[in-house]
Amino acid sequence: MSINQLVYVSQATRKMSPSDLAGIQDTAKNNNAPLDVTGSLFYNGGWFLQVLEGPVATLDKLYQKIELDPRHKNSRVLYNEPAKFRTFPRWSMNMINLNDRQADKYDELVEVLEAAQANRRIGSAAPAVALLKMFAS
Ligand SMILES: Cc1cc2nc3c(=O)[nH]c(=O)nc-3n(C[C@H](O)[C@H](O)[C@H](O)COP(=O)(O)O)c2cc1C
Secondary structure (H helix, E strand, O other): OOEEEEEEEEEEOOOOOHHHHHHHHHHHHHHHHHHOOEEEEEEOOOEEEEEEEEOHHHHHHHHHHHHOOOOEEEEEEEEEEEEOOOOOOOOOOEEEEHHHOOHHHHHHHHHHHHHHHOOOOOOOOHHHHHHHHHHHO
């Protein structure tokens, strides 16, 4: 079955605690698994960046629901394209708290987020996807 990869950034409406994040991940895992949706959610203390992978119609519907969640706002799709492979085939939803990550990787992510926030193009969106692969490894 052909799949799409959808990547969006959004702004958290409040500081998320580890248990807030675990709650989002639990819901996402339970809902995404039967939908054949995989992906990863990154949180950096202020922003979310999420990759969703799955059948295109399913993703569009799921994104419409997620976008309305009051825990974030200003959601903006960076990328929504067909993909030959899943980047996160084993994760119905992986969760990465970037606060725990090395500063050099963090700076690269912030660059992408700032471009998205300012509505600037970041070349093609491919750098965002490359970045996500880097974090996943
Ligand atoms: C940043 C963020 C990412 C989310 N990701 C997902 C997701 O991948 N799948 C999902 O089902 N819900 C996700 N949610 C939760 C949905 O917005 C919504 O609360 C949930 O799907 C409702 O599930 P229910 O209908 O089973 O109660 C996310 C919420 C936030 C704030």
